[in-house]
Structures are given as C-alpha cells and as structure tokens.
Amino acid sequence: MYRHFRVRPHETMLQAMATAVLAVFFIVSATVAPASAAVVEHTFVVRQVKMTHLCKETLVTVVNGQLPGPAIEATEGDTVAVHVVNESPYNMTIHWHGVRQRLNCWADGVPMVTQCPIRPGRSFTYRFAVAGQEGTLWWHAHVACLRASLHGALIVRPRNGASSYPFPKPHMEVPVVIGDWWDMDLEQLDRNMMDGYFADSQTASTINGKLGDLYAGCSSAGAGAGAVEEEDGYVLDVEPGKTYLLRLINAGLYAEYYVKVAGHRFTVVAADANYVTPFATDVVAIAPGETVDVLMVADAAPGRYYMVALAMQPPEPDPQVPVASTRGMVRYRSRSVVPSSNGEDVPAVVPDMPDMHDVDTTFYFHGNLTSLRRPAPVPGRADERMFVTLGVGSICREGETCERSGSNESIIVATMNDVSFEDPPAAAAASLLEAHYHHRDDGVELRTLPDAPLRVFNFTDEALIPWGPVEARLEPTEKETLVRRFRHGAVVDVVFQSTSVMQSGSNPMHLHGHDMFVLAQGFGNYDAARDVPRYNLVDPPVKNTVVVPGLGWAAVRFVADNPGVWYMHCHFEFHMSMGMIAVFIVEDGSSVDSSLPPPPVDFPKCDSEESLAVVQDKFGVQNVLS
Template identity: 55%
Template sequence: MAAKAMAASFFLCVALAAALAATASVGEAAVVEHTFVVHEMNVTHLCNTTKIYVVNGQLPGPALDVTDGDTVVVHIVNRLEHGLTIHWHGVRQIRSCWADGAGFVTECPIPPGGEHTYRFNVTGQVGTLWWHAHVTCLRATINGAIIIRPKDGKYPFPTPAKDLPIIIGEWWQLDLIELDRRMADGNFDDNPLSATINGKLGDLSNCSGVPEESFVLDVERGKSYLLRIINTALFSEYYFKVAGHTFTVVGADGNYLTPFETDMITVAPGETIDVLMTANAPPAHYHMIALANQPPEPDPQIPVFISRGLVRYAGVRGDNNGLPVPVPLMPSQHNTMPSYYFHGNLTGLAYPERHRVPMHVDERFFITLGLGSLCRGGKKVCKRRRSNETIVVATMNNVSFHHPTTTSLLERYYDGTGKGVYTEDFPEKPPHPYNYTNRDLIPPGPLEEALEPTFKATKLRRFKYNTSVEIVFQSTALLQSDSNPMHLHGYDFFVLAQGLGNFNPKRDVKKFNYHNPQLRNTVQVPRTGWAAVRFVTDNPGMWYLHCHFEFHIVMGMATAFIVEDGPTPETSLPPPPPEFKRCGANGLTRP
C-alpha cells in the first residue's frame, strides 16, 4: 500500500510540474517542460491481467499542449528493463535532428535505468501531432497527443467550445517486446484483442458477461467540439463515425485543410485528422465506433477490431430516457474504398508563399512497397511461397532495410564514419518492372515465387541542401495487398495525387494538384494503388522514411534520407546538444 501511495504521490508531482511549466501571453513563445517516467504497469482487461508499458501511469500518455513557436523540453526517465526512444511524430525538428527520437537512426535507445532530455522548437505548425516510443512495438501503449495552438489564438474556422484528442489504438495481451521479436522473425500471425478509443476497449468487448468500459464524450446541445483524431495502432487503418452526427474536416498532420463535410473519418496509423463536430442532434446518447479495415481474401485475415464509445448530451438520463442508443452504420470491414475517397477529398487551405509546391523536380523516385522473402540460415536456394524455409520481409524497391542495432546512423554520418555501416545507393526505381498490382501475386501463387527473393541492406540516399524531390509510392500485391501509410521524419510533403492500379506517368501526372494539395507527414498509399508526393530538402540531418504499420517497419519497409548542410550556419545541422548521449557511452543494443 505504501508503494502505491508513493507512486501516486510521485505522479502527482510530475503532473503538477507539467502544469506549472513556463507559460507566456498570447503571441509570446514559452518553454513547455515535462517529465515522462516510463514504467511497467499491470492492467486487467477481458479477464486477463497484462503487463503494459506506459508514461506517468497513463494510457494514453500525457498530452503536450503548446503554442506555435514554443520550445519543448521533455525529461525521460526510463524505468523499463528495455531501451527506448521517444519520437515527436510530425514535428519538423528544424536543425534539431538530434532530438527526433528515431531509435538507431538519430540516437541509440535510452538504456534501462537511464535518463535523457529532448529539447526542440515547434515552429510553423498548428493542429495535432503526436509522440510515441520508437524502439520495438512499445508505441502501442507509449504514446500521446501533441496539441499545437495558433500564436494569435485564432483558427480559420469557428472556435470550438472544447477540443480533445480521440486516440484510436489497440489492446494487446501479448507482451510487446515478444511481439517485436516474432515480427522480426517474419511472423505476422499475432493480433491484438480489441481496438481502443482513448485507452478504453468499449462495451462491445466483454468477458463473462461484463462489458468493458467505454470512452464517454459529454456534450452540450448547440456547441461545437474539435476532435483531434490520432491513429496509434500497430496494424490497422480505422473508420470512425458518431451516430446522428457529421464532421467538418479542418486539419491533418499539423496543417489546415480546406473544410469539407463528411459523416465518416478514415485515419491510417501515424495520421492525425482534426474535425469539428457540432452537437446538433436531439439530446440523447449516441454511440461512436472505431472499426479497423483490411483487404479481403486471399490476403491473410485478421479478426474484427472494433471499439465503441458514447456521446452523451447534458440533461439526458443515464438510461437514455428509456430509448435505445443509436449505432452508426459502418462500412464492411473489407471495403477499403471509403479510405481512398476520403483521402482523395483532402486539399490544403490557402498555403502562404513558403508553402508553394516546387514546380521543378531535381530527383525523382518510383518506390514499390511490398513483401519478399529470405532463405533461412543464409542459404542461397530455398522453397518460397511462405514456406518454413523462408522468412518473410518487407521491402522498398526490393530492398529490405537492415536496421542497425549498436549504433546511430546520424552519429556515423556526422562523424564521417559511415563506411561499413551503410551505403548511399538506395535505388530510385525497382530492379525489374512487373504488373505491380496483379492480384494473382497474392499467395497461394505461384506467380509471386519468382519475384519474392530479396536481400537485407542498410541502403540510404543522400541529397544536397535545397533539392526538390518527387516520390511516387506504388503499393503492390506481392505476397499481400496492404495499403501503406508512409511517414517521413523531419518533413511535411505535398500530396499531389493518388490513384488505383499501376502508376502511369503519361496519364497520371495530369492529375497532380499543384494549386492546393494537402501538406502531410504521412501519406496513405492506397491498397494496390499509388500516391505522389513532393518536397524540398531544406532541413539538414538524417531522416527516417518508413511505413507506419509496425510489422512493415520491423520487417524492413524503411530507409533514411541524408540531407547535407546548406551554405550558411543557419542552414546547417548544429553539433549534438549537451544533453545528447552518444551510443558508445551506453553500449546498448536492440532488446
């Protein structure tokens, strides 16, 4: 009992320290300081007590509430038996690549019992981003919102009565460290038990007839609410609806969007979507639903992941005045087209001059996203088609990324000691053209057998400062026809267009939106389709590019971009800050 009281007292002190962080009046920058204590905690759901990993005893973790222009300082205390880093997902990290928090890319993990301080500015971004662990699968429970408010306190839409994160995630009974180990061995048969909304499984999940707790949003009729929807799931894109209500989409990934009306949101892992919801329905209770989608067979099938919450109007009795609670009508779990149309409806809101699309292109990439296989035991020849003789890996242009386990790519690049650790020849196109979206490439085959052999390598790509880069991502049907949410650290990119089937430059370039494209850090590349993005390399450092499905990351769907220094100190990466700990000091390797 004393230990629990001590822990409660400690976390109260942490919360008070966060609440007393330095603040400033509207228009003035502030220093926002937090302490994150990462630790284990036992939680009981579905008649089982599970060990999970959390920050400050919270699931989801504490939100960072900042204003555009603020400096953020977060002290991490690692009380786990495993190393970890914290990534500030979507924060541009201008000239602060050392604080990006990508494990073994920009830093080695904070060792068990260790501490580390992250310090960075949040500048030129407004809306919703998020933070999460970036070593192994720990981000399933170590995550939280980053809320960035405008300097003048004004939005380009009606000011809501209240805003709050709606964090969609998953509940795993399997230990997350073990899950990572299994996925690294090519096993992606493990699944979570349920979806979650703000850490709650919802009353559709039950054990021995006892429903799980649901997330509840209390509203007052006539008022509007800004819902900051974040997908932290390891596995799935989600559909989100509230019965009897519609949404106005106003932002995504820390950037404003042209408002548009819809009754359903789709949000892929890594994405954030900001929506206004007006409580204009007859006063009552209404269910909200988060439902995971997935491709149909012959793709490997997963269970239905769903969580149900409640919108509760003020003044309504607890039994909903004796009436049934409306439930939204959801799409089929296997219908991925609503995602395609939703993402296709997003456009940017009147970007200022500095956000104009670069009309010239210095370097073009066509990157295929799929799966492949390696022979086990280092053999040259083996039976393919998902046999026991192979390990399934994920690839980009038929290269499966080999993640370092003892060193940081940024350190090696900065010190000039990258030789033997990585090469700078990530391919700009796949080695062999084929019909990338042919559904017959999905097992049981046999068409995929000739295409699936691949290899592991740490292949990067180097760019000069201020290079205009265009990437066309092509999802494939090789072994599995997933969509792919591709996330680039350190940058926002313009999403110029998306399409279904194989990208055809003669036809599809005509669809590019140069006028008001959405500006994102994560692009959902549609199932057996493509997406085109463009950005300028104006932020020097080492920047991780990867799919945000965790099993795709672990299995190798990743690379990193080196961006060289510009011509001035203001366009160059500074030396590591005093709080940065080099890898050799810890001697930590991947758990």
C-alpha cells in the first residue's frame, strides 16, 4: 500500500515532515498487517485558537481547530497511528480512553507515569491496535484540566460490519459528546484544585461543542433594543420511522448527567465498548469517562424535540457548587416546524427531567447493566482482595500540624485509603513505566497502596459531610506516590467504598489497560457477609469506568494480565487533580507474549534539552523534523 503526500496550504512544515514519517510506517506496516486489518491515520495538531461563546472571546487549546476534536473511526483489528504535533504552550499527552493497549502500555498517554510529555514544539506518534474490542471509546488529553477542550470520539466497528451488531442495524450512527465550556484558563483551574479550591464552576455545558439555547449570546444588531441572540445548539435531523444509534460520551470534568430526548425512549445496547443486554429507558445516566450506546427510534409525531443533558450533584449537606446543563434538538426532516391552527409555530417539546439531586435514578440505571457478550468467563475466585475507601482529607501547607475544616493553613486533598497521590516530579529522569521496565529506582519514592483504609469509621455517616469539629479528626492525611504491584495473571477483587468526609458524591473510577467485571453495587457501608452472596458471576457488566455510588460502594473483579504501569483514578477532574489516584503495576508473565516489549525508539525523553531535530525509528528515518 503506497500513499502520496503533499503539503496543503494550511499545513505547517512540521506537519508535512511528520506525515512523511508516517508514510514509511504505513508502507512497512502494510506488509505485516493481517489482510483484513488496516492502518487508520490521523495527524493531531494541538494549538490554541480563539473561540467566542457567551459574547466573550476565549483562548482555547484544541486539536485541529475543532471542539470536540476529530473522531477516530476504525474497524476491530485495525492499527491506529496518531501523530501528535504539539504547537501549544503546554506539555501534552493523549490518552486513548478504554483502549486496552495489550502489551502496549507505552501508548497509554499519562504524563510521567507511562511517558514523558510531548514538549511544546515537538511531536510523537501514538501507535496502538484496537483488537478484541468494538463500540464507543474516546480520547482526551491527560494533562491538567485540558481534556475539557482536548477530546473526541474513538469508534471501533465490528470487523464484519454493522450487520453483525447484536441489535437491529441503525439507519445512522451519531456521536453525542457531552462536555463543558470554560471561559477561564484551564491550567489555572487545575492549579486552583491542586490548592484545594474547587468552587469554580463551568460556564456552560455543551452537546457536540454547542452550548444551546439555554444560554444567551451577544446582542443581536438590528433586532431591536434589548434583543439577545441565543447560543447555537446541536441539531440532529431524523427521518420518521428510522432508528438511530446514539453514541453518548461524557467528556465533562465535574458532573454526571441525565440525558433525555422529549417524546422518545432509548434502548441501551452497550456501555464502555461492551455490549449489554438491551433494556428500555427514557433516561440515560452517564458519568465522566463513561460511554453509553443507545438506539432511538424516530417514532414521534413530526416536530421538534429537545435533547437535554442535565448536570447532577449530590444534595445538601454536600457543598452546593453551581452546575450547568444544556440542550440540543431532535428535528424531523419531513417537517422541521409544525404550524399550529393560528399560523404560529408549535414550540419544541421539552422533556420532564429527573431532579438534579436525584441519586436513585443513576443507581438503578447502572444496576440494570448486564453483559450480553463477555470477552471471557468471570473468574470464579480472587487471588487478591482490596477494600479501598474514596474520600477527602487535608494536608498542612507548612509543618505537621495546622488548622483544618477549610482553614487556609490546610489544603483539601482527595484520597484512596486515606492517602493522596503525589505525582512523580516533572523533573524526573524518566516516567514510572520506564523506571519499571529498566528496573531502576530513578529517585521516586513509592508507597504501597494498603489493602484497607488506615482509619475505620462509619464511612457513610452524613454528620461528617459539613466542615466542622465532627469530621476534623478524620481529615489529616499525607501525599505519597501510591502503587500496587500484581503478579501477571492475578485475579483481583476491589471493593470501592465512597465516604462522607466533607462530601457525599459518587466516584467514576477508571482503570487503564483493563476492563473490570462489576459484580455488585449498593448504598451504605459494604458488608462482605451480606454482599458477597449477591455478586453477579453470571453476566456482570464489563466496564473500564465504574460509577461508585455516593454514600455507597461498588465491587469489581479484574484479571491483571496486561503488563505495565496503569493509572487507576476517579474521572471527576477535581478528584484527580486533588489526588484520588493509584498506580497499578502488573508484572511480566513467563513468556514473550506476556511481557512488555521495549519502548518505541522515538519515545519522548524527559530531558528538557532533548534535540527537536532527531527522530529515528526502526525504519531508519532520521532528522526529518529539523
């Protein structure tokens, strides 16, 4: 397979040279790839552009000038190659959320954990296979809060085409990305949260990058005094009787969302790129990091119907932070506006939404998920068991003692088993993965994530939610680089227990490089004697992002069979920035095909003096970026 490349008028020389490198890769790859597989090529240019929303111009970091960024579409078994050209002022990595990265931890995209970041003005090509997976995944920056503007869909279709879906073939497939619009510097937002200040709220929510008519734009010139234009909203044109596969993605930083389309029902068919037993519902609950695929039949009367994404938050006494919602439109093509008898347009239909503090609907939505096709049988028993509390604590700004409960002397942090994650230093000589692979120390002190919390108390006591003397004794914690090592092939059970210290929200826990069997969930405190007999070992849902209910728990099981260094974290950005993270290290197996291969030859270096001019790979391409 040969391809011809030329420089387009809008293409930088750096892009063009990077494309030449990819050309060599594609030619060689085509000689070894299976006949049914292909190489899917993308170039992501990360740069800052000015965008105007809410009558304000904001400098936004995006890929290829788009928000959301480009969708990657592949077929199961394909290889994806994405050349990331970093023209932004920030260090950059891209994470391919939900891609299992079998024997390819090097492409997972977590700064200083799996790789040194791509420095401003430099490039790196991510190469990974999408084998043994099909469905809706996504990609996003894994740097500070920049995933709010750097994200997009990653869709893997069946090798035999849409006819092999375990549900009726849809007329059209539609990515629906729910996100945030922020009119502030996102790195400053991250610094605020690392400093324990997380009261910032997004200016608006979006559907496919559009804010919708709940938000006012600029005053409309010539439309009369006081006239204000509405923000554009996402519009899905449908044909009566046709079936649409909506690929829902929550790319937001802060909130779970309830999603409804007025006058229509959904059939849920997949979650996190795993098919589920279909079930009907009029509302989808989706947390940050999750994907949910639903079928929607356009079977309503011709007209216009709002698609609403309502942000959720836990009720008081949990701290109440302003959250934003948005809406788009489902519009029937046969007649986009239905006239009424008096000649006026019939207004669009608005759905009845759950209450924003409703936590039961999301609990039962996720409880309805069961597997339709399991990638493997559920292991019958675990080799290792962990009980991990998810909470909030505080550390002193100076010294070992300080005032707590919101005092400026302390910083609020998020924890796993009472320890907050300390990021590896940006000045380290190599990432944790490189140090692990080469059996080096590299001066980063690691602490083992304990099997159980350091403190035992009534984890769901609502009296601990407000700041004050009751919870103050439970606040003190510490920051460490938390890791947990697993032998290759170990079956691991983890019970995640949400806690009530200073907050009562849910926790969408995301494990890189593996899927998890979700065995059970519940409200209140986990009780092994009561809850283990309830485990679903027959058809549990298989997820990469598991929603742990607020003031509740979730039990998962996974097989540690993918060697490497893998992030486990809450996908609420404020929890991640504040330290609700651990690193799971999976050791090599006993054979070549169960051991991590060496890093790519063009792997980014941490040395800030690294030459921009040299890129050399196994095909002998050299000095192409000079």
